[in-house]
Amino acid sequence: MKPLELIEHGRFLGEEFLLWLWMRSMTESGSSGADGDGSGCYVDDAIQLVSERGEVKEISLRKGNPSESREAFEALSRGMRPSKMKLRILSGDLEWVFTLQAATLDMGTLKLPPSTGKAPHERLHDRLFLLEEGAGHLERRLQRFLLARSDDSEGLQEAMRAWVRAGLTGEPAAAGEAPWEA
Amino acid sequence: MSILQGTVSLKRFVVLGPVPDEADLQAGLESDQFRPFHEGLEEERMGWCDWRNPLITPPHADWVSQERYAVFALRIDTRRVPAALLRAHVDLRLQNLMQQKDLAFVGREARISLADEVKVELLQKVLPTPRVVEVAWDLKGGALWTTASSSKAQGALTALFMKSFGCELQPLAPMILAGRLCPALTPEGLLALDPLDLELEEA
Numbered sequence: 001m002k003p004l005e006l007i008e009h010g011r012f013l014g015e016e017f018l019l020w021l022w023m024r025s026m027t028e029s030g031s032s033g034a035d036g037d038g039s040g041c042y043v044d045d046a047i048q049l050v051s052e053r054g055e056v057k058e059i060s061l062r063k064g065n066p067s068e069s070r071e072a073f074e075a076l077s078r079g080m081r082p083s084k085m086k087l088r089i090l091s092g093d094l095e096w097v098f099t100l101q102a103a104t105l106d107m108g109t110l111k112l113p114p115s116t117g118k119a120p121h122e123r124l125h126d127r128l129f130l131l132e133e134g135a136g137h138l139e140r141r142l143q144r145f146l147l148a149r150s151d152d153s154e155g156l157q158e159a160m161r162a163w164v165r166a167g168l169t170g171e172p173a174a175a176g177e178a179p180w181e182a
Numbered sequence: 183m184s185i186l187q188g189t190v191s192l193k194r195f196v197v198l199g200p201v202p203d204e205a206d207l208q209a210g211l212e213s214d215q216f217r218p219f220h221e222g223l224e225e226e227r228m229g230w231c232d233w234r235n236p237l238i239t240p241p242h243a244d245w246v247s248q249e250r251y252a253v254f255a256l257r258i259d260t261r262r263v264p265a266a267l268l269r270a271h272v273d274l275r276l277q278n279l280m281q282q283k284d285l286a287f288v289g290r291e292a293r294i295s296l297a298d299e300v301k302v303e304l305l306q307k308v309l310p311t312p313r314v315v316e317v318a319w320d321l322k323g324g325a326l327w328t329t330a331s332s333s334k335a336q337g338a339l340t341a342l343f344m345k346s347f348g349c350e351l352q353p354l355a356p357m358i359l360a361g362r363l364c365p366a367l368t369p370e371g372l373l374a375l376d377p378l379d380l381e382l383e384e385a
Binding site: 007009010011012013014015016017019076077078079081102103104105106107108109110111112120121123124125127128131135139142143146147149150153156157160161164165168 | 185186187189190191192193194233234245248249251253318327331353354355356357358359360363364367371372373375377378379380381382
């Protein structure tokens with residue numbers, strides 16, 4: 001399969017991964033679910049949803065708290081899927097903020113934690129390390145999602161549908177301690 | 183945007199092919215180093231440069247090697263003569279030529295040749311617009327981070343990378359990343375997955 005075909009074929013997996021991150025940010029305090037991982041991943045203030053069907057093909061929700069808005073859940077209930085989302089990952093004192101693309105999993109406008117290096121090569125080493133750390137947090141989550149997706153697709157589908165339903169009715173999401181407070 | 187400072191947009195590729203040793207890596211960077219425009223009608227030039235400064239070519243070996251990474255940059259220069267300006271210069275030159283030689287008209291081939299001549303002259307006066315795309319190649323992990331965000335820059339990087347190092351770059355899309363993160367999941371199994379149905383009937 002050619003690279004472009006692979007990207008196109010995997011687009012839905014990327015969209016579902018974004019949705020999974022979104023769900024966990026509201027129901028599991030953004031934890032990855034991996035043992036000993038105290039990081040949290042949260043949806044920030046921008047979500048773009050797309051659909052191939054219906055009269056509206058794309059919705060951008062920005063500023064405020066779009067991830068908990070009724071507009072977002074109404075769009076999800078109509079079958080729209082997140083194509084792009086601004087995420088915030090927290091681990092200890094470190095914070096990564098970036099926009100994640102569903103189709104390619106590219107990280108756009110990534111803000112890394114501050115580097116302490118002064119010389120260019122020190123700063124480069126710091127930034128590459130922080131980049132790997134941020135990507136690692138995301139990949140740990142992708143791994144958990146993929147296992148859940150392949151082991152129990154129906155269970156995951158039901159959990160997501162229940163979460164969307166709860167979001168529509170305005171039911172409070174299951175609150176938990178933030179992972180770093182546990 | 184730069185890997186070195188500020189916010190950055192990144193694309194990740196998988197590198198397929200044998201990893202070159204330090205000498206081969208440097209040889210590839212030197213043979214396809216960025217070379218500035220000279221005379222001629224060329225409007226685009228590209229080549230490798232140092233990540234610290236795009237004027238340093240070829241990339242300095244001591245700075246390319248950064249722990250397990252090879253770090254360098256791709257410089258893409260473009261220069262264009264604005265079409266309206268080119269047309270105006272060519273028109274003026276044609277009028278002068280017709281007056282001097284008392285011609286009723288100038289043939290198509292002569293017009294093209296004159297336009298090329300004018301374009302070459304004007305291109306010498308145009309400052310190129312440089313674009314620098316950074317590359318951090320994880321030689322052990324077989325992955326590559328780049329700030330190339332447009333498909334054009336990614337295409338240029340992929341093509342030159344193959345030419346210089348004989349390695350193919352493949353975008354690390356969800357399907358490929360899934361295979362790397364969960365080796366137990368077979369490609370057939372991943373390709374057989376259907377999208378989840380999340381539409382609510384009552385909606």
